[in-house]
Amino acid sequence: MAEVVKTSEIRFKIGLDDKNVPLDIKWMATDSKNNELRDCKSIMVSIWDAVQNETLKIDLWTTAMTTDEMHSHFFQTMLSMSESYAKATGNPYAIEEVKKFAQQLAKKTADWEDVKK
Secondary structure, eight states: OOOOOOOOOEEEEEEEOTTSOEEEEEEEETTSSSOSOEEESEEEEEEEETTTTEEEEEEEEOTTOOHHHHHHHHHHHHHHHHHHHHHHHOOTTHHHHHHHHHHHHHHHHHHHHHHHO
16 A cells, blocks of 8 residues: 555534524635635535445535526536546446436426526
């Protein structure tokens, strides 16, 4: 196993209301050029717990996040995950199949949003 030669941290600061609903999310990474907290509206973090053999996740979004922003964030995350999965496993179908699914779901989502209006 390789030797750890450096460490880095990613930090989230969540501002909550009296019902623990996120109103403000800030983040920073110690490796970034701007070593300061930056605003964001949503985070989706998944962590593999090797002891429990399961995925743990944190999904938070602020009350200021619009539905359109959530749609974009979700679809971009899904596509990014398929790229990471394909890179890690070599699965030649992952990106293409997830992209097809995302396009179909995006179309259905747009149609659903139109009906709601």
